[in-house]
Amino acid sequence: MMKTAKILIVDDEKVMQDSCEQILKKEGYKVKVASDGKEALRMFKEELFHVVILDIKLPGMDGIEVLSKIKEESPETPVVIMTGFASIESAVDALKSGAFDYLSKPFTPEELRISVRKALESRKIFFEGIYLRKELERQTKFDMVLGKSEGMKKVMDIVKRVSPSESTVLITGESGTGKELIAREIHKHSLRRDAPFVVVDCGALVETLFESELFGHVKGSFTGAHVTKHGRFEVANGGTIFLDEISNISLSIQAKMLRIIQEREVMRIGSSKLIKVDVRLIAATNENLAECVKNGKFREDLFYRLSVVPLHLPPLRDRKEDIPLLIDHFLHKYNRRSKKQIVGLSQDVLKALMQYDWPGNIRELENTIERAVVLSKSDEIELDALIYHGISSGSSLLSPIDGTYRSLEEVEKEYIKTVLQARHGNKSQSAKVLGIDRKTLITKIKKYHIQ
Ligand SMILES: Nc1ncnc2c1ncn2[C@@H]1O[C@H](COP(=O)(O)OP(=O)(O)OP(=O)(O)O)[C@@H](O)[C@H]1O
Ligand SMILES: [Mg+2]
Numbered sequence: 001m002m003k004t005a006k007i008l009i010v011d012d013e014k015v016m017q018d019s020c021e022q023i024l025k026k027e028g029y030k031v032k033v034a035s036d037g038k039e040a041l042r043m044f045k046e047e048l049f050h051v052v053i054l055d056i057k058l059p060g061m062d063g064i065e066v067l068s069k070i071k072e073e074s075p076e077t078p079v080v081i082m083t084g085f086a087s088i089e090s091a092v093d094a095l096k097s098g099a100f101d102y103l104s105k106p107f108t109p110e111e112l113r114i115s116v117r118k119a120l121e122s123r124k125i126f127f128e129g130i131y132l133r134k135e136l137e138r139q140t141k142f143d144m145v146l147g148k149s150e151g152m153k154k155v156m157d158i159v160k161r162v163s164p165s166e167s168t169v170l171i172t173g174e175s176g177t178g179k180e181l182i183a184r185e186i187h188k189h190s191l192r193r194d195a196p197f198v199v200v201d202c203g204a205l206v207e208t209l210f211e212s213e214l215f216g217h218v219k220g221s222f223t224g225a226h227v228t229k230h231g232r233f234e235v236a237n238g239g240t241i242f243l244d245e246i247s248n249i250s251l252s253i254q255a256k257m258l259r260i261i262q263e264r265e266v267m268r269i270g271s272s273k274l275i276k277v278d279v280r281l282i283a284a285t286n287e288n289l290a291e292c293v294k295n296g297k298f299r300e301d302l303f304y305r306l307s308v309v310p311l312h313l314p315p316l317r318d319r320k321e322d323i324p325l326l327i328d329h330f331l332h333k334y335n336r337r338s339k340k341q342i343v344g345l346s347q348d349v350l351k352a353l354m355q356y357d358w359p360g361n362i363r364e365l366e367n368t369i370e371r372a373v374v375l376s377k378s379d380e381i382e383l384d385a386l387i388y389h390g391i392s393s394g395s396s397l398l399s400p401i402d403g404t405y406r407s408l409e410e411v412e413k414e415y416i417k418t419v420l421q422a423r424h425g426n427k428s429q430s431a432k433v434l435g436i437d438r439k440t441l442i443t444k445i446k447k448y449h450i451q
Contacts, residue, residue, distance in 0.1 A: 037061030173313030176363030195239030221270020
């Protein structure tokens, strides 16, 4: 970022403009020059500058006013003020108005270079501050990837090969199969590892909020936009952006997203300035995106842009040999967390866990172990500490309630509900589990008024 930084010099004296420009260009920066405040603000509105060097005494609009306008529009941009000989008061005024630093004329090339370098550093810290707060909230969830099954070996092989590249990756897999974990793994092994990994949950917000979350907005661009906000793409600059549940984005945002991917530029809402962003994209979905393309819910061109490297995570039921490994790992994790010393599982518990279908995949297994650790009274987990998500301890459906057995229809209704829930409402998958065809399932759903 440092050497491609763009710097705006604002000064009405030609000699000053030229010498600053020369010094900074030699450093490899891109430099533009404005001769007065109006011109500077116009240029600032159109282009992104990383640092502004601003003379305080300008014809027309004075430097302090230009400074406050810049800070208002873009608080993250450091402004270095140049003051004339012995005007220390104006320097103080400028610092109070938000200037990052000041140089009193005449200054040496080295003074200018150092000031610009420090300014760029401050800008970086500003963004890292935003990113770190978000990242800290998530870090506790972060874990290592485990698995020795053929399926996971293939996945890890792709991860290894794709990580150092810049390719966009589309991770698919059922809910709880580890999509986010794998996305982080790719980032961690990429050259971008020291820059942010920014997660965007595409299903979480209403459209307008989501748009500002992604692209940012400028102060006053809509009701409620009290301050200028940086979009996730800006925050992720230099790093990786993880677009989770990508199938949820609307067609209009898909169009904007496509533009960003092609041009690598974003525009904050309410602004006409294009901001260059250098981000690697990883997207994830538990839906069949190709199917969404067929149904017209997802743009085909965006689909191809995203799925440069497709990576499918197999469901846990297709790699059951990973279960013991994962159980060990989660036992360790939750022992530590709940200060318990559970050594293992009884044989029948392990057998039950191996037999179970795990519709919620690894997340469900993790939750099951966590609960079992908490509930367990001995140092070995027994069957009574096992509560599966959805299908609770197995036989409850068939047990009598207050001594009365249920009718076949009641059991059928409950069972269909349970399976639908476990399959997140997916009718085709549920029908498969139930061993009936989809049409029959739909008829039964109607008959029992299942929501
Ligand atoms: N291979 C693995 N080894 C160890 N832990 C794993 C593995 N895969 C997933 N996990 C753990 O399982 C949990 C769920 O993983 P993750 O959130 O990445 O899944 P997901 O596919 O993004 O799920 P969803 O679709 O529900 O968002 C996390 O706590 C993660 O650390
Ligand atoms: Mg996820």
